[in-house]
Amino acid sequence: MRTEEWVGQRLGTDLVWGVRETFLRYVEGVGGAVEVVSPAVRTPEGAVRFPLSRETSGQLEFSGGVAFRAHRGALHVSFSDPSLEPVHGAEGGALLTVTDTSTGSPARIVLATVDVAGNVALADEALALFDFQYPAGTALDPIAFADPLPGG
Numbered sequence: 001m002r003t004e005e006w007v008g009q010r011l012g013t014d015l016v017w018g019v020r021e022t023f024l025r026y027v028e029g030v031g032g033a034v035e036v037v038s039p040a041v042r043t044p045e046g047a048v049r050f051p052l053s054r055e056t057s058g059q060l061e062f063s064g065g066v067a068f069r070a071h072r073g074a075l076h077v078s079f080s081d082p083s084l085e086p087v088h089g090a091e092g093g094a095l096l097t098v099t100d101t102s103t104g105s106p107a108r109i110v111l112a113t114v115d116v117a118g119n120v121a122l123a124d125e126a127l128a129l130f131d132f133q134y135p136a137g138t139a140l141d142p143i144a145f146a147d148p149l150p151g152g
């Protein structure tokens with residue numbers, strides 16, 4: 001499937017993403033916290049739902065954020081406003097970019113690459129976000145899309 005079709009099918013929908021299940025379980029398992037920043041909400045299954053805010057030339061922009069904190073503040077991973085930017089060319093797929101808000105100077109980074117099947121792999125630019133605990137290419141949770149919540 002071409003990227004344009006892949007993205008086009010999903011217009012008007014929210015991004016639902018669990019980031020990485022083992023990471024959520026780890027953070028909550030050591031007594032840390034996973035917090036969502038409005039307008040993102042946590043789904044009953046524990047994933048984060050980011051509402052679509054804008055669509056421009058095939059690029060999907062979502063809003064809201066998520067923060068993971070544990071180990072008395074030593075672990076702080078947070079990002080906001082994910083966006084899916086189509087990759088043009090033979091392989092297609094998309095880049096998942098976010099604003100890294102875990103440092104004093106928030107910056108836009110490529111968090112992951114998404115292939116046409118929806119597989120999500122950690123990008124080089126995001127290694128520091130996870131304090132180099134995961135190698136590049138680490139599988140993150142697959143992304144999914146859902147109709148907006150009533151009133152959302």
Ligand code: HEM
Nearest residue numbers: 020021022023026071074075076077129130131132133134
């Ligand atoms: C006081 C500091 C820390 C301690 C004692 C600690 C301890 C641990 C332990 C014991 C595990 C293995 C968990 C398991 O497999 O069940 C782990 C995994 C991990 N830690 Fe930490 N950690 C610390 C700081 C950090 C920081 C600052 C980060 C930054 C993001 C981090 C990110 C991770 C990640 C990504 C994993 C792998 C989770 C997975 O299975 O996907 N940790 N840590």
